[in-house]
Amino acid sequence: xxxxxxxxxxxxxxxxxxxxxxxxxxxxxxxxxxxxxxxxxxxxxxxxxxxxxxxxxxxxxxxxxxxxxxxxxxxxxxxxxxxxxxxxxxxxxxxxxxxxxxxxxxxxxxxxxxxxxxxxxxxxxxxxxxxxxxx
Amino acid sequence: xxxxxxxxxxxxxxxxxxxxxxxxxxxxxxxxxxxxxxxxxxxxxxxxxxxxxxxxxxxxxxxxxxxxxxxxxxxxxxxxxxxxxxxxxxxxxxxxxxxxxxxxxxxxxxxxxxxxxxxxxxxxxxxxxxxxxxxxxxxxxxxxxxxxxxxxxxxxxxxxxxxxxxxxxxxxxxxxxxxxxxxxxxxxxxxxxxxxxxxxxxxxxxxxxxxxxxxxxxxxxxxxxxxxxxxxxxxxxxxxxxxxxxxxxxxxxxxxxxxxxxxxxxxxxxxxxxxxxxx
Numbered sequence: 001x002x003x004x005x006x007x008x009x010x011x012x013x014x015x016x017x018x019x020x021x022x023x024x025x026x027x028x029x030x031x032x033x034x035x036x037x038x039x040x041x042x043x044x045x046x047x048x049x050x051x052x053x054x055x056x057x058x059x060x061x062x063x064x065x066x067x068x069x070x071x072x073x074x075x076x077x078x079x080x081x082x083x084x085x086x087x088x089x090x091x092x093x094x095x096x097x098x099x100x101x102x103x104x105x106x107x108x109x110x111x112x113x114x115x116x117x118x119x120x121x122x123x124x125x126x127x128x129x130x131x132x133x134x135x
Numbered sequence: 136x137x138x139x140x141x142x143x144x145x146x147x148x149x150x151x152x153x154x155x156x157x158x159x160x161x162x163x164x165x166x167x168x169x170x171x172x173x174x175x176x177x178x179x180x181x182x183x184x185x186x187x188x189x190x191x192x193x194x195x196x197x198x199x200x201x202x203x204x205x206x207x208x209x210x211x212x213x214x215x216x217x218x219x220x221x222x223x224x225x226x227x228x229x230x231x232x233x234x235x236x237x238x239x240x241x242x243x244x245x246x247x248x249x250x251x252x253x254x255x256x257x258x259x260x261x262x263x264x265x266x267x268x269x270x271x272x273x274x275x276x277x278x279x280x281x282x283x284x285x286x287x288x289x290x291x292x293x294x295x296x297x298x299x300x301x302x303x304x305x306x307x308x309x310x311x312x313x314x315x316x317x318x319x320x321x322x323x324x325x326x327x328x329x330x331x332x333x334x335x336x337x338x339x340x341x342x343x344x345x346x347x348x349x350x351x352x353x354x355x356x357x358x359x360x361x362x363x364x365x366x367x368x369x370x371x372x373x374x375x376x377x378x379x380x381x382x383x384x385x386x387x388x389x390x391x392x393x394x395x396x397x398x399x400x401x402x403x404x405x406x407x408x409x410x411x412x413x414x
Binding site for chain 2: 010
């Protein structure tokens, strides 16, 4: 499979932004901001003044607004990687499962319940074209 | 002579570490999982390896995006525990085996696996959760640990086939070390899971069960699984399973399966555990 065909194939997976080299390139400064939240003093500085703290990083205005608004899916689309985004959720005192629930558009309780029932079945979630065929 | 006596496959979900650290292991949510790991813990206590080679991935903790090594071997004397954003896990620092690690690097590079050498790095849940699951909560870890960090965060990760061959080269390298050492190799991460986007929470139990079967009986089939298949069928983060193939590759053709456990969920993850002894 050529690289292009390969990319087309993984871009056909619904509800997923594959963190490939191009997306990583766009997300570099956003992810470096998120990485800075590993340090307790940075978490504190960020929470004290989010707008000011985020301006220290060379991310785009679009990325910065998505951080301030906690638009999780938008952050993925703009090159944020889930493990780095989790550091923003932790800074807010939230969990991975909270972050995942926000990305899937349900409450944290509903998300946890879905997992307890065995998780999301891959049926109907393998390809965008397959999903469109069903509507 | 040093030799790899067994391989352990296990998930490394951070919530499992948090459950132990916060004394929640007997809560109804967690009790079945920790009960399921009891036989593996018992096996480990009896096996008493001298060295563990821990194949895992860093989750934007030791490595941010300044440098992204595909295969990074920890050659230092000690690896401190990372603060991943909620404080460092209260577990002992990890002691390396610099002499054996240096030997592995030399042997692997001559075998055409161009390892990145890391003399100082912090280790995160990817490495510490498997230690907790198999060794419990001792004051000091009872063996040396050589970390082998694999990039599975930025796509593409190394292919399963490449990982399997790396495992074979690791076995060869260990066998050419003169000191008498019992080595256990871990492959960690997975199993099916996705923690990003509207498809988060995906679990594919039949895929996972077939993967466990394949480790035991037909690893060549697993080594041929395309990266895309992991993503599509088992979730974006299931690509971590390629790390289990490094472990499997290091065990030789035939293995004896001595333990298997599968459980859903731990947070967003399907949890698997398998122990394979070299035949």
